Amino acid sequence: MWVQPPPGERSGNRGFHPDADEAQAQARVWDRLFSQVPLEKKRAERDWGWLVGRLRRAGVRSVLDLGAGQGYWSIALARAGFQVTALDISQVAMERLRTWAREEGLDIETWVLPAQQLPTARRFDAIIANSVLDHMTLAQAREVLRRVNAVLNPRGLVYLSFDAPGGEAVRPHLVLPDGTWYYRGGKWDGMLWRPYRDEEIASLCAGLGLEILEFTVRESGARAVWARPRGG
Numbered sequence: 001m002w003v004q005p006p007p008g009e010r011s012g013n014r015g016f017h018p019d020a021d022e023a024q025a026q027a028r029v030w031d032r033l034f035s036q037v038p039l040e041k042k043r044a045e046r047d048w049g050w051l052v053g054r055l056r057r058a059g060v061r062s063v064l065d066l067g068a069g070q071g072y073w074s075i076a077l078a079r080a081g082f083q084v085t086a087l088d089i090s091q092v093a094m095e096r097l098r099t100w101a102r103e104e105g106l107d108i109e110t111w112v113l114p115a116q117q118l119p120t121a122r123r124f125d126a127i128i129a130n131s132v133l134d135h136m137t138l139a140q141a142r143e144v145l146r147r148v149n150a151v152l153n154p155r156g157l158v159y160l161s162f163d164a165p166g167g168e169a170v171r172p173h174l175v176l177p178d179g180t181w182y183y184r185g186g187k188w189d190g191m192l193w194r195p196y197r198d199e200e201i202a203s204l205c206a207g208l209g210l211e212i213l214e215f216t217v218r219e220s221g222a223r224a225v226w227a228r229p230r231g232g
């Protein structure tokens, strides 16, 4: 199903189609965005005790950083001694992370692919997706969580975060039938972002066999979720 640009948009713009080609289009969008922003290494210097401590207490050794971006979280976790695999749809972001990890002598495996195509052969003790699931359609987010559940070790942990639902309403966007925004024009042209309600996050997790351990709403309105496989 195609969603066409509203009448009056300049010709040459195309609609949105959530298929394999669209994954390539999303990769191009994120490559473009990352090419326009510098790597800010000091963002890996914040206090990660809340994350590192929780993972250590749960006995976690291997972590998959899903939608890792330039790798602030991956670097921090690798420095703390975890065995980190970083996945992102953006080649540009993963290249930067590879270079950074090499400079620090950190061994971080990097995978460039859409999270909805996460291979299910490897297992991880923990999976982290910070501000990632809201950058895809609802069907894609479901597929990602289905795969997350499949690759988690039975006593594994999941950390997910979702932006505040208010979003950047001022920026022009189309709304896809599932409620996902498709930004048009400006620096975010082509980016997907879906405003999630708290109940939707809860039902997304529950529907895919994840038991929520903790659901936090930050002052900014962003949501953070710790979960584990049901029965884990």
Ligand SMILES: C[S@@+](CC[C@H](N)C(=O)[O-])C[C@H]1O[C@@H](n2cnc3c(N)ncnc32)[C@H](O)[C@@H]1O
Pocket: 026, 030, 066, 067, 068, 069, 070, 071, 072, 073, 087, 088, 089, 090, 093, 113, 114, 115, 116, 129, 130, 131, 132, 135, 136
């Ligand atoms: C807001 S950034 C967050 C980056 C990182 N998690 C962080 O907190 O610094 C969203 C990230 O999701 C990635 N992304 C978007 N759609 C994706 C998809 N379908 N599969 C994998 N990564 C995706 C983008 O390339 C980008 O790196």
